[in-house]
Structure formats: C-alpha cells, structure tokens
Amino acid sequence: MQYIILLRGVNVGGRTIKMAALKSCFEENGYQNVQTILQTGNVIVQANEKNIAKLQKKAEAELTAAFNYPAKVLALTPEQLENIVRQYAFTNIDAGFHRYIVFTENGFEKQLVKDCGVLDKNMEAVKAGAGVVYWCVQKGYTLDSAFGKYMNKMAVKHFITNRNVNTLEKILAKCG
Known part of the structure; x- marks a missing residue:
C-alpha cells in the first residue's frame, strides 16, 4: 500500500x-x-x-x-489526504493569503479552534475539520498571527504538524 x-x-x-x-x-x-x-x-x-x-x-x-x-x-493514505485537501474550508481567499492545514490527534482540532482566542478576521480564519484545522492567514503574518502563536504554544503539549495546501497538492501529484 x-x-x-x-x-x-x-x-x-x-x-x-x-x-x-x-x-x-x-x-x-x-x-x-x-x-x-x-x-x-x-x-x-x-x-x-x-x-x-x-x-x-x-x-x-x-x-x-x-x-x-x-x-x-x-x-x-493518498485517498485520505486528497479528501482532506478537497474539503479545505476557505475557497474564496486571494493571493495575499497562505492556505494551511494543521493536522492534530485525538480530536484536538475542536479544542484548538475553540480556545485560540479572538482572531483578526482581516488577517486570518480557522475552521475545524475531521482531525485537522483549516487555516488561512495573510502572508507575512503566519508566526505573528493570534492563531499562529497559539498553535505554536499548543504544539509543545499536543501533536500538531501543519502543511501549506500547495505542498500537499505537490505530494498528491507524486502519488500514483
């Protein structure tokens, strides 16, 4: 497989x-x-x-x-990743934003979104999916945004890894 x-x-x-x-x-x-x-x-x-x-x-x-x-x-599996990418929550964002998928374990995605605090809606948005958090953030602010800072703090305690959607699309293109 x-x-x-x-x-x-x-x-x-x-x-x-x-x-x-x-x-x-x-x-x-x-x-x-x-x-x-x-x-x-x-x-x-x-x-x-x-x-x-x-x-x-x-x-x-x-x-x-x-x-x-x-x-x-x-x-x-490639099928699992393809499904996650296909369900990306923010489809109408412009080129001034990064698209990320944050992978979590044990249902932590819901808590991560719930507890991340108040986000600047002009800078970023998050939405929980199944085992992931969909995140878009203005370019240049990934590490300085409220969610970026919170996520880095939580990564010490929980499994979190994130990838840019462009990277995930490159990975899927190599599968076959």
Whole structure:
C-alpha cells in the first residue's frame, strides 16, 4: 500500500535532517518506492503494513533510532489526504493569503479552534475539520498571527504538524 508520512518538526528549531538521509532511513527499513518532497519531512512510501496505526508507530521508532530525536509522524493514505485537501474550508481567499492545514490527534482540532482566542478576521480564519484545522492567514503574518502563536504554544503539549495546501497538492501529484 502507498502511504504519505508527514514528520513533525523537521528542519525547524535546529533539527536538520537531509532528505537523502531520510530517504535512506526508510529504504533501509524495508519501505519501497521512497520519495521525499521538499525539505519539510514529507515522504511517500510503499509498505506491506495494512494497519496505519502500526505503520505510524513503526516509522516513529525507526526515525527516533536513526536520527536520535523523539520522532512524531502522521501516516495517511493518498485517498485520505486528497479528501482532506478537497474539503479545505476557505475557497474564496486571494493571493495575499497562505492556505494551511494543521493536522492534530485525538480530536484536538475542536479544542484548538475553540480556545485560540479572538482572531483578526482581516488577517486570518480557522475552521475545524475531521482531525485537522483549516487555516488561512495573510502572508507575512503566519508566526505573528493570534492563531499562529497559539498553535505554536499548543504544539509543545499536543501533536500538531501543519502543511501549506500547495505542498500537499505537490505530494498528491507524486502519488500514483
């Protein structure tokens, strides 16, 4: 089966993993047709594992051993990711905004949206989806927006990883 594996916290905050090393790690652990996309910890693999939760835990253990950090990943099928991207909540935004999807665990997306505080509606908007938060934010304010600051604070306590929708579309284009 084909899977997309999104690593959390790669090539940010002083943790650098070269994509060639990441690809080698997966290949050495028996994954086939390994592709990395961009420099942000996006991997497409073929694996025999049918249980996605087991695959996720296995990948985390392998990455932790190879790169000496407490790896956290999210594994998805291409169909799951395509469905998430297709449901992006903000369709009428102009080119002055980034489109992000924030991936969470255990229903945390609802709490994240509920507790993020008052947002400047001219700068950003958020909406909870199934296991994700859809977020649009004015370019240049991703880290300085109210939701961006809150999300970074919560990432210390919960699994959160985000990707630009453009990146996710590039990943999906490589699946097949």
